[in-house]
Amino acid sequence: MISEEQKNKLRRRLAGFLIEEEPLALKTAFKIGGAAAFYLQPESLEELELALRTLAELELQFFTLGGGCNILVADAGVRDQVVIGLGKGFGDLEIVGADSWSVMLRAECGVSLSHMVKLSEVEGCGGLEKLAGIPGTVGGALAMNAGAYGVTIYDCLAALQVMEKKGLVWRSSSHFKPLYRDGGLAPGQVIVAAYFLLGRRDSGAITTAIAEVKELRRQRLPRGAHAGSVFKNPVGDFAGRLLEESGCKGMRCGGAYVSEEHANVIVADKGSRADEVMALMKNMQARVRDRYGVNLEPEIKIYS
Ligand SMILES: Cc1cc2nc3c(=O)[nH]c(=O)nc-3n(C[C@H](O)[C@H](O)[C@H](O)COP(=O)(O)OP(=O)(O)OC[C@H]3O[C@@H](n4cnc5c(N)ncnc54)[C@H](O)[C@@H]3O)c2cc1C
Numbered sequence: 386m387i388s389e390e391q392k393n394k395l396r397r398r399l400a401g402f403l404i405e406e407e408p409l410a411l412k413t414a415f416k417i418g419g420a421a422a423f424y425l426q427p428e429s430l431e432e433l434e435l436a437l438r439t440l441a442e443l444e445l446q447f448f449t450l451g452g453g454c455n456i457l458v459a460d461a462g463v464r465d466q467v468v469i470g471l472g473k474g475f476g477d478l479e480i481v482g483a484d485s486w487s488v489m490l491r492a493e494c495g496v497s498l499s500h501m502v503k504l505s506e507v508e509g510c511g512g513l514e515k516l517a518g519i520p521g522t523v524g525g526a527l528a529m530n531a532g533a534y535g536v537t538i539y540d541c542l543a544a545l546q547v548m549e550k551k552g553l554v555w556r557s558s559s560h561f562k563p564l565y566r567d568g569g570l571a572p573g574q575v576i577v578a579a580y581f582l583l584g585r586r587d588s589g590a591i592t593t594a595i596a597e598v599k600e601l602r603r604q605r606l607p608r609g610a611h612a613g614s615v616f617k618n619p620v621g622d623f624a625g626r627l628l629e630e631s632g633c634k635g636m637r638c639g640g641a642y643v644s645e646e647h648a649n650v651i652v653a654d655k656g657s658r659a660d661e662v663m664a665l666m667k668n669m670q671a672r673v674r675d676r677y678g679v680n681l682e683p684e685i686k687i688y689s
Contacts, residue, residue, distance in 0.1 A: 386465060387422065391443045395423055395467070398439050402426050409462065412470070413453035414520065415653045415662065416610040419462025428474035433548050433575065440467060441550035441573070448688060449575050451525025452497065455612055459689035460659045466688070469575065471495050471524065478504060481580070489543065490581045494524025498531070498538075501581075506595060511586030512541040514594040518602040520613075524576040530563040534598065539563045543582040548575045566617055566684050607644040609652040615666060616649055616681040624673075624681055625649040631672040638665040663687065 387395075395403060407424035410417050425447075427433040440447050446466035450456070475495035482489040488510040492501050498519055505513045515536040519526065526538045527545065542558040550573055561569040570576070606613070616624040628634075628648035636643045640657025643665065644650040651662055670681050 387445065387467075391445060392423070394443055395439070395445075399425060399436060402428065402432055402436075406462075407468070407470075409450070409453070409458045409468070412450060413456050413458055414610060414612045415457055415659070416655075417460075417653050417657060417662070418458025418659045419460050421463045421468035423467045425467060425469045426472045427469070428472050430548070430553060430577065432474075433469075433471070433577070434552060436469060437548055437550045437573070437575065446572075448686075449524065449528070451494070451528070452521035454521035455525065455529055455685050457612065457659055457662055457685050457687045459687070461689065463688050468688075471575075475524075475577065477578075480504075480508060483508075486585055488583045488585065490583060491578060492523045492581065493578045494522060494527075494576045496523045497521070498523055498526050502595065505583055506588060506591045509586060509588040509591065510583035511591055511594075512536075512581070512583045513538075514591055515598055517595040517598045523579055527576050527579055528568045528570055529566055530568045531566070533602075537563070539568070541581045541583055543580040545576060545580075546578040548577050549573060553577065605647055607646045607650055607652055609644075609654070611644070611650050611652045612685050614649045614684050615651050615669070617684045619679050619681065622679070623649075627673045627677055627679060627681070628669055631669075631676045633669050633672055636665060636668060638662075638668065641665050643669065659687075 404424045406420045408420045425436050427436050447469055450468055450470045471494055475493045477493045478496045479491050481491045498521055502513045502517045515534040519531050530537050545556045547554055547556055563569045618624050625648050633643045634645050634648045639661035640654035641651055641661040644652050673679055673681050
């Protein structure tokens with residue numbers, strides 16, 4: 386719970402970029418869930434630094450919202466922690482250096498991953514092709530160590546700029562120990578910008594590779610409001626296979642149902658509730674546990 390004293394201090398110190406009761410549903414891929422009691426939208430590094438210092442002093446938890454593509458917000462909204470949404474001030478994408486062999490690209494956390502992939506295609510630099518079609522921001526992709534078809538975003542990462550309560554710090558890619566769908570950030574760290582070192586590649590070959598990846602994704606993923614894979618793959622297996630063979634396809638709870646195309650995807654119909662998605666997740670986990678003795682771990686992040 387955020388106490389009245391903490392609320393008043395937040396209002397006094399962060400007035401310029403604090404919004405109360407900001408609806409979150411339309412900021413997420415599921416398009417459901419309640420509002421953030423306290424939503425911060427810093428537009429500069431100075432505001433972000435002030436926000437993190439203040440939250441640390443007040444001993445308040447927070448999470449950073451990127452494109453909301455991997456997030457489920459509870460129906461009652463986010464009441465016990467503060468949400469930080471990084472706005473227009475964090476959307477720069479540029480080539481900062483290039484030679485005949487390589488290109489160094491700088492992307493701020495709010496840049497959409499697909500814009501970065503597009504720029505790499507236009508400029509003829511390879512490495513990001515298999516990430517084509519993954520929705521969300523560069524910050525979210527790094528926090529989640531997003532990836533597909535054997536490649537993750539950390540594979541091309543050279544360095545990161547991270548805001549912590551003590552200020553802005555530089556970190557080389559080797560500083561982090563990314564795991565499967567976990568970028569290895571410590572609580573309280575916000576990714577501000579990232580540098581990617583990409584190799585020169587023929588633009589035509591990149592275009593072809595991207596088109597192939599997008600076509601594969603189009604065939605595998607359903608339409609409708611969803612957040613991609615709900616559960617992580619257990620070591621040596623696929624959550625989708627376990628769920629499918631446990632008979633989960635088509636299972637429904639209210640307006641939320643397991644896709645017929647992909648057993649590891651929950652689609653939320655218009656008007657459905659986050660509670661229904663969570664109940665369905667529990668049922669899916671129970672079926673796989675009963676049949677295979679495997680505990681599926683959620684990939685999506687649930688916030689309340
Ligand atoms: C249709 C669809 C397909 C998908 N396919 C894939 C796929 O193939 N592979 C894959 O890996 N994922 C996939 N996803 C999941 C999702 O796209 C990725 O996890 C994506 O990288 C999330 O980025 P985001 O900006 O939306 O992050 P959000 O969902 O907003 O946040 C995800 C996590 O990252 C944290 N975060 C966000 N920004 C920052 C920041 N700047 N600093 C610190 N932490 C931050 C958040 O606090 C949260 O914990 C898919 C999702 C959808 C909807």
